[in-house]
Amino acid sequence: MTAATPPLVLDIDGTLTDGSGRLDPRIFEYLPEWEAPLVLATGKAFPYPVTLCHFLQIDETVIAENGGVVLADGEVSYQGDPERAAEAVATFEERGGDLEWSGFDSINNWRETEIAASVSADLGLLRSVAAEYDLEVFDTGYAYHLKTPGVEKGVGLRAVADTLDLDPAEFVAVGDSINDASMFEVAGRSFAVANADDAAREAADAVVEGSYFDGTASVLDSL
Numbered sequence: 001m002t003a004a005t006p007p008l009v010l011d012i013d014g015t016l017t018d019g020s021g022r023l024d025p026r027i028f029e030y031l032p033e034w035e036a037p038l039v040l041a042t043g044k045a046f047p048y049p050v051t052l053c054h055f056l057q058i059d060e061t062v063i064a065e066n067g068g069v070v071l072a073d074g075e076v077s078y079q080g081d082p083e084r085a086a087e088a089v090a091t092f093e094e095r096g097g098d099l100e101w102s103g104f105d106s107i108n109n110w111r112e113t114e115i116a117a118s119v120s121a122d123l124g125l126l127r128s129v130a131a132e133y134d135l136e137v138f139d140t141g142y143a144y145h146l147k148t149p150g151v152e153k154g155v156g157l158r159a160v161a162d163t164l165d166l167d168p169a170e171f172v173a174v175g176d177s178i179n180d181a182s183m184f185e186v187a188g189r190s191f192a193v194a195n196a197d198d199a200a201r202e203a204a205d206a207v208v209e210g211s212y213f214d215g216t217a218s219v220l221d222s223l
């Protein structure tokens with residue numbers, strides 16, 4: 001790496017993991033050594049990326065809940081309408097829908113701005129209820145996110161860059177899903193890993209040959 005090491009914004013699931021969802025252990029070598037700001041941007045609830053930063057021993061610079069929660073330089077901000085999402089879920093359940101998380105719902109327990117359903121939930125019903133409440137559903141391949149339109153990782157990236165006094169165009173983004181497309185538009189350079197969905201592939205500047213962290217590592221090695 002040189003003095004020109006760019007700031008990074010990295011998706012987690014499918015980008016820092018392997019195909020089974022496990023974190024690739026190489027992230028513990030690559031990420032703490034990165035010599036520029038590094039943002040973890042995820043659809044997961046806030047505690048997940050914060051915990052990952054903690055155990056990587058890197059600054060807690062995080063976009064969680066698809067942009068609903070942003071933490072940079074010790075300041076947290078929230079976007080979105082969780083009450084509307086909760087009302088929509090009540091309607092979804094009244095009509096026979098189920099979020100399909102069994103037992104303790106660790107996926108939503110700490111979620112503050114949106115609600116996530118399992119990919120085994122009824123997507124058609126969820127989408128039709130979402131439309132009635134002016135909400136949208138992101139199918140990331142890992143969960144269905146019932147969210148406020150306009151709350152996006154890309155908007156979160158602008159907020160982080162502003163807080164860190166950086167131009168968002170300085171960032172290099174790596175991701176794999178529809179929820180990464182907006183940050184691909186905002187970042188100066190964007191890469192989809194080979195396991196990426198169509199939306200991420202279309203939005204990225206380039207699709208790399210490697211899948212999962214193999215693909216991400218190839219981007220990091222090239223910078």
Ligand SMILES: O=C(O)COP(=O)(O)O
Nearest residue numbers: 012013042043044140142
């Ligand atoms: O929570 C999800 O659905 C996906 O999470 P990710 O944004 O880290 O890929």
